[in-house]
Amino acid sequence: MIRWGVIGVGYISRRFAQGLKHLEGVELSSVWSRRPETAQSFAAEHGGQVCESFEALIESDVDAVYIATAHTSHAAYSIAALRKGKAVLCEKPAAISLAELDGVLEVSRETNMLFMEAMKPPFYPLYTRLRTHLAADPIGQANFVRAGAGVANTPADHAAFDPLRAGGGLLGIGIYEAFLAVDWLGASHEVQTLGRVAGGIDMFASVNSAHEHGIAQWYCGLDLHGRGDALICGPQGNVTIEAPWWNPQRATITYVDGRHVELDEPFVGGGLNYETQHFCELMRSGLVESSMITHSKSRQMIEMIDRSRGTLGLST
Ligand SMILES: NC(=O)c1ccc[n+]([C@@H]2O[C@H](COP(=O)([O-])OP(=O)(O)OC[C@H]3O[C@@H](n4cnc5c(N)ncnc54)[C@H](OP(=O)(O)O)[C@@H]3O)[C@@H](O)[C@H]2O)c1
Incomplete structure (x- = not known):
């Protein structure tokens, strides 16, 4: 069972949660967003326990995090989650510049943790x-x-x-x-x-x-x-x-x-389920990079x- 944590609960996180319902061996385990009320209503609809902070979520027992906040916050959340030993599926754009993305990829290499940009097509x-x-x-x-x-x-x-x-x-x-x-x-x-x-x-x-x-x-x-x-x-x-x-x-x-x-x-399932399925397969195979959305392609x-x-x- 892969336990997922969701960071940010806006439009696309709802589609991600919808997609998870179409997959086997996954669970929406934890949720965090800046406003507790939006996180609560997301959890009531899709499941998962609401964490009181981002730090609490990445210190919880989740195996992977899905980051779907504003572009400017993707890199910092990705780096922090990778450092806590979480696999990271981060919404596009994975970072707002090449220099920032390189910082994330360096941490993925250092920690030997899976990182993939959520480029769904x-x-x-x-x-x-x-x-x-x-x-x-x-x-x-x-x-x-x-x-x-x-x-x-x-x-x-x-x-x-x-x-x-x-x-x-x-x-x-x-x-x-x-x-x-x-x-x-x-x-x-x-x-x-x-x-x-x-x-x-x-x-x-x-x-x-x-x-x-x-x-x-x-x-x-x-x-x-x-x-x-x-x-x-x-x-x-x-x-x-x-x-x-x-x-x-x-x-x-x-x-x-x-x-x-x-x-x-x-x-089916809103469409994000296919990239999530691929990501889960990478995790189960112990890989740190997708062969489809490679770090080099990002x-x-x-x-x-x-x-x-x-x-x-x-x-x-
Ligand atoms: N793959 C796709 O098909 C697809 C489609 C749409 C968007 N996206 C990407 O997904 C990301 C989110 O887009 P969205 O349309 O879902 O946006 P959205 O509906 O505005 O939702 C963003 C969520 O992130 C939270 N958030 C924003 N900035 C944050 C920060 N600095 N720290 C913590 N939480 C923050 C918001 O919380 P508050 O309510 O507190 O502001 C909200 O819960 C974007 O990067 C976008 O490019 C991907």
Whole structure:
């Protein structure tokens, strides 16, 4: 039985708890959030005992923690939990800069404890099936990726609009597009960004990035309703993952010989259960790093975001 502690009880923690209910051999054991009343209502709905402080939670008998607080707090909570011998699944972005992420990864290595950024898309059934399908019926090495998302209905008091909580589209949304680019094209060596900064955050960014295997074109925004699909092109065909591509369920592969293959793989449990299942398997195997969201991949993603933010004059 893997005992989980949940840190922060907002929107995404509820989806995490929903996902846990779909897994065997796991238990939501402890919960902590800054406001005891929100932690109490979360525990009443999903289970777990409420801890009176973050320290009390990481000193409890939990085996793993799920960190889902504001971006700016991810690194410090991760480091403290790893030092207490807890495996850490930390929401994206795992840190707000490459330098900060490197601090976390160093502690993961020092303590020999599992750390993984909760970058969910590759664990969904559709994404897994797409990879398997392309291995058997390839489109060739992908050499162009295009994706983007805009979330125009975010409430004005959301952390996304707060520079002090490292708001902005790039860290909150663009990190997904950065993932897609590095997952299909490899590490980037050039990142060009145009964007609009307002109120101290990037309201919109349009990025072209050059990678080991090709070029990506992606955007993220907080004041526009983006399309949210993804296109992956190779010499023998292309793939469209339907919106929202980061919770993927349907894709179409179009081959140069005229064939169309439709993939349809609905997900259950809110979708976070697949990455959590993977994380639990890593724990049971005694591994300290995922082979899917490697530490190196997390570094490549945040490095792209760092460069884009730097171009727009934003610093962390
Ligand atoms: N994987 C995904 O699909 C996905 C989706 C959405 C968000 N996320 C990520 O998950 C994280 C949380 O997002 P959310 O949408 O769940 O936010 P949210 O609804 O605002 O919830 C955040 C929670 O964290 C707490 N919190 C915030 N800052 C904290 C701090 N410095 N120390 C302790 N607790 C703190 C909040 O407590 P209070 O109520 O006291 O403020 C609240 O319980 C973000 O980093 C975001 O990028 C991931």
